Amino acid sequence: MTEQKKKKNKSGLALTLAFLIVVIFLTGWNADRFVAMMKTDLPGITPENAIWRTGSWNTNFTEYFRFRWELIDLYGLFNLSVGKQSLDNFDLVKDGEGVMQKTQEAFDRQQAEDSVKTLSASFAERGIPLIFVAQPPRFTEESFPVSAEVHFFGGRDPVFLKALTDAGVDVLEANVEGKVMLKTDMHLTTAAEFEVARQIAERLETLGIDYRDAGKIFDLGNYDSESHPFYGNLVKSAGRYFTLGGDSFELLHPRFKTDFTIENPESGKERSGDFRHSLMNGMEDELEYVKEPYWVLDYLAYPSAMYTITNHQQEDGCKILFVMDSVAMRSVAYLSLGAGQITVIDPRGENGNALLSEAMNTGDYDAVIVEGGGEEFYFSMDLN
Amino acid sequence: MVFSSAVFLFVFFPLCLAGYYLIPKSLIAVKNIFLLIMSLAFYGYGEPKFVYVMILSIFVNWGFGLCVDRFRGKVSAKICLAGMVVWNVGIFFVYKYLDFAIINIDRFLGFDFELPGFVLPIGISFFTFQAMSYVIDVYRGTALVQKNPLNTALFISFFPQLMAGPIVRYNSIAEQLTGRSGGFDLESFSYGVKRFIIGLSKKLILANTVAVVADRAFGAPAADPPTLLTVWLGAVCYAFQIYFDFSGYSDMAIGLGRMFGFRFLENFNYPYISRTITEFWRRWHISLSSWFRDYVYIPLGGSRVPMGRLIFNLFVTWMLTGVWHGAGWNYIAWGLMYFVLLAFEKLVRIPERTAKTPLLAIPYRIFTIVCFLFGWVIFRASGLAEALRYLKVMVGLSVDGQHFPAASELSLFYVKDNWMILIICVLACTPILTALTTRVHKGGARLVKTWDALGTVCLIALFVICVSYMVNGSYNPFIYFNF
Numbered sequence A: 001m002t003e004q005k006k007k008k009n010k011s012g013l014a015l016t017l018a019f020l021i022v023v024i025f026l027t028g029w030n031a032d033r034f035v036a037m038m039k040t041d042l043p044g045i046t047p048e049n050a051i052w053r054t055g056s057w058n059t060n061f062t063e064y065f066r067f068r069w070e071l072i073d074l075y076g077l078f079n080l081s082v083g084k085q086s087l088d089n090f091d092l093v094k095d096g097e098g099v100m101q102k103t104q105e106a107f108d109r110q111q112a113e114d115s116v117k118t119l120s121a122s123f124a125e126r127g128i129p130l131i132f133v134a135q136p137p138r139f140t141e142e143s144f145p146v147s148a149e150v151h152f153f154g155g156r157d158p159v160f161l162k163a164l165t166d167a168g169v170d171v172l173e174a175n176v177e178g179k180v181m182l183k184t185d186m187h188l189t190t191a192a193e194f195e196v197a198r199q200i201a202e203r204l205e206t207l208g209i210d211y212r213d214a215g216k217i218f219d220l221g222n223y224d225s226e227s228h229p230f231y232g233n234l235v236k237s238a239g240r241y242f243t244l245g246g247d248s249f250e251l252l253h254p255r256f257k258t259d260f261t262i263e264n265p266e267s268g269k270e271r272s273g274d275f276r277h278s279l280m281n282g283m284e285d286e287l288e289y290v291k292e293p294y295w296v297l298d299y300l301a302y303p304s305a306m307y308t309i310t311n312h313q314q315e316d317g318c319k320i321l322f323v324m325d326s327v328a329m330r331s332v333a334y335l336s337l338g339a340g341q342i343t344v345i346d347p348r349g350e351n352g353n354a355l356l357s358e359a360m361n362t363g364d365y366d367a368v369i370v371e372g373g374g375e376e377f378y379f380s381m382d383l384n
Numbered sequence B: 001m002v003f004s005s006a007v008f009l010f011v012f013f014p015l016c017l018a019g020y021y022l023i024p025k026s027l028i029a030v031k032n033i034f035l036l037i038m039s040l041a042f043y044g045y046g047e048p049k050f051v052y053v054m055i056l057s058i059f060v061n062w063g064f065g066l067c068v069d070r071f072r073g074k075v076s077a078k079i080c081l082a083g084m085v086v087w088n089v090g091i092f093f094v095y096k097y098l099d100f101a102i103i104n105i106d107r108f109l110g111f112d113f114e115l116p117g118f119v120l121p122i123g124i125s126f127f128t129f130q131a132m133s134y135v136i137d138v139y140r141g142t143a144l145v146q147k148n149p150l151n152t153a154l155f156i157s158f159f160p161q162l163m164a165g166p167i168v169r170y171n172s173i174a175e176q177l178t179g180r181s182g183g184f185d186l187e188s189f190s191y192g193v194k195r196f197i198i199g200l201s202k203k204l205i206l207a208n209t210v211a212v213v214a215d216r217a218f219g220a221p222a223a224d225p226p227t228l229l230t231v232w233l234g235a236v237c238y239a240f241q242i243y244f245d246f247s248g249y250s251d252m253a254i255g256l257g258r259m260f261g262f263r264f265l266e267n268f269n270y271p272y273i274s275r276t277i278t279e280f281w282r283r284w285h286i287s288l289s290s291w292f293r294d295y296v297y298i299p300l301g302g303s304r305v306p307m308g309r310l311i312f313n314l315f316v317t318w319m320l321t322g323v324w325h326g327a328g329w330n331y332i333a334w335g336l337m338y339f340v341l342l343a344f345e346k347l348v349r350i351p352e353r354t355a356k357t358p359l360l361a362i363p364y365r366i367f368t369i370v371c372f373l374f375g376w377v378i379f380r381a382s383g384l385a386e387a388l389r390y391l392k393v394m395v396g397l398s399v400d401g402q403h404f405p406a407a408s409e410l411s412l413f414y415v416k417d418n419w420m421i422l423i424i425c426v427l428a429c430t431p432i433l434t435a436l437t438t439r440v441h442k443g444g445a446r447l448v449k450t451w452d453a454l455g456t457v458c459l460i461a462l463f464v465i466c467v468s469y470m471v472n473g474s475y476n477p478f479i480y481f482n483f
Helices: A003-044 A050-063 A068-081 A109-125 A158-166 A190-206 A326-338 A352-362 A375-380 B006-022 B028-044 B049-070 B075-109 B124-140 B149-157 B170-179 B186-217 B228-259 B277-283 B286-300 B307-325 B329-348 B350-356 B358-380 B384-394 B409-428 B432-441 B445-472
Strands: A092-094 A100-104 A130-134 A170-173 A223-230 A247-254 A260-263 A270-273 A306-311 A319-324 A341-345 A367-371
Touching: A003 A050, A003 B006, A003 B186, A003 B445, A050 B006, A050 B445, A068 B445, A109 A130, A109 A158, A109 A352, A109 A367, A109 A375, A130 A190, A158 A170, A170 A190, A190 A247, A190 A326, A190 A367, A306 A326, A319 A326, A326 A341, A326 A367, A341 A352, B006 B028, B006 B445, B028 B049, B028 B149, B028 B170, B049 B075, B049 B124, B049 B149, B075 B124, B124 B149, B124 B170, B124 B286, B149 B170, B186 B228, B186 B409, B186 B445, B228 B358, B228 B384, B228 B409, B277 B286, B277 B329, B277 B350, B277 B358, B286 B307, B307 B329, B329 B350, B329 B358, B329 B384, B350 B358, B358 B384, B409 B432, B432 B445
Parallel strands: A130 A170, A130 A367, A319 A341, A319 A367
Antiparallel strands: A092 A100, A223 A247, A260 A270, A260 A306, A306 A341
């Protein structure tokens, strides 16, 4: 064998070994997950459903792939090294301040307007006030990512809000000082959602609705705070190093006595107990191998289309219908401390729109609040 | 199943590799049966019902091969050959063009026929052409008939080249089916690994990244407001996307083939460095262009015919090349565009003139680049009208009375966001790295050693980065799966 061939074989051997080691190592470490997936999925497979059943195998396999997060960190680092600011088919864009933003389809303003107006008018006919809550904006003009030609989640649309106001809808433009948004997640900070709940309570009182103990409920001094390192949904496919560090997720536990029941009429499930044990612990059904809890879902009962929160301390208190998506889950939890009952409807859930139509025509409430973040929320809420 | 998926790389591939090398190397026939079973499983993943279509196609073509051989020199052999062409073109037509034909009959002749709506079996264009080449080669006597149907089946369905080529010619692989060494050959295997990693990187890191800009420029999911910069950038990105997507697949196919002891012919040879359109088609999708050259163009008479006949031969060949790519007027227009350009080059003897006159070579090279960019626009657009609209914006014309700005904040963002990847794409389109390696290998031993070690480390790093893309990414089918 010539000298050059020997050298070539050495590098060939190193490459082959490294390749096989990576493949065998990752195959071995993930084999149990694939086998478990097959055990569940293979029995029901037919030639007719094979295309979409097998289509989901790869997604499910990678979703729970061992070393997924380390590999995604590497993905983020590599993209950082080639100067990328957008990832995932332009779904995620890092703005001028290094904060991740999510793009979305152009907002169908007319449909959203029509749906909110229909809701407001229907409840007004029955003497029930409706408050439309505009979330604190996710970004300022200065940090506005990319350009006005791309639509981002969490912006505030003044034209839309004016159209609602002109149509007689009571619009509450919630504004929060300080840190409003999580850097790595589409949701507000807990403190910001808490503040939004306070502003809603204030507006309810202005409307003469029997919302109780607002002073005590919205005094942060009455809460124990617990913080957790947090990497939210905007970095789940970008890794921990693509953006400016992680967040800290705050949980607020009331120090005063609380007693709630949260029940889901569709699934028949319910949780009772104090605030922490009923309105929190929403992740108790999470899969065992989900090591990093997604703290936003610790509140209430995502992703159910409808559930009811009963405050046993204030059973004769006001009854509220809260139409929302996940952007208001913590606001609802804290708002429920001064209400008798809050019914939550998420129009994006299965039958969500039908449940909303039913509530619109027959529900017995003292007030209705609408707060949604994404265009999917308005797209699902088709009441016309 | 796609090569760039975790299910392939961490389930199918290790099983296939382990099974293949666990079978003793002397049992080539058993190894072939194993590869055939795995290939059918590979094809059946997703849409098992199409396995039957392929099995039927395999056995019918095997039968035609036997008949052609048996009746060699007689009229019956010609009848068998004609029957084979009718059968394969028929299958091809029913699955690929029937809907298109009915839509146009309805539109132009005023009928109202219902569309059968057949779903296109993945890779039908590739395996049908491979099967046809087998029977034609047997008829011509350039290949021996394959009496064992399992070997014919493996030739047609072997998973690395099954779905998107290269279109393997039977005479290039016949000997390897039974005569290859079944043992582990480090040199061949490591070359396979190298090609596989290069292909995977082309697909996942380059093609998928530039595809985002191309998709947005061409209006999917939602059209960005067009600007001159956006549409040119979109065309350039699509040119890179289709090249890295398709040549990446071919690299992976060639690499996987090597890992199992097969040698496939190259399918690409840096097409974007071509000086003329004629050269471009010698470097792009070589297995398809040589298929049409050998089985259509030359049988029609080739180039050594009177001018009128030459034009006709080129027209038929390029019309069919366009049609092969898809059932749409834009594919036909794309094929005809190349017919016009290639006829022009042949008539004016452009390749010879550019070789002799360097002053002509540079502007003609730029013209060639612009031509294939325009060609990709026609190819990528959802229809002819859309292609024309896009091309109008590219050349600065107004569309429906609307003029478009040179650039926008968004188009500048695309450039800023992708400039490094675009530079890598440009470099990867040229043989610069190969040339550098050749030069280094002429140098001192230490330099060669360092260079090779660096190359190995880079390939391993690229592979791990590709795995990170794979684990993170959503389903990204290859463009040529649609053809």
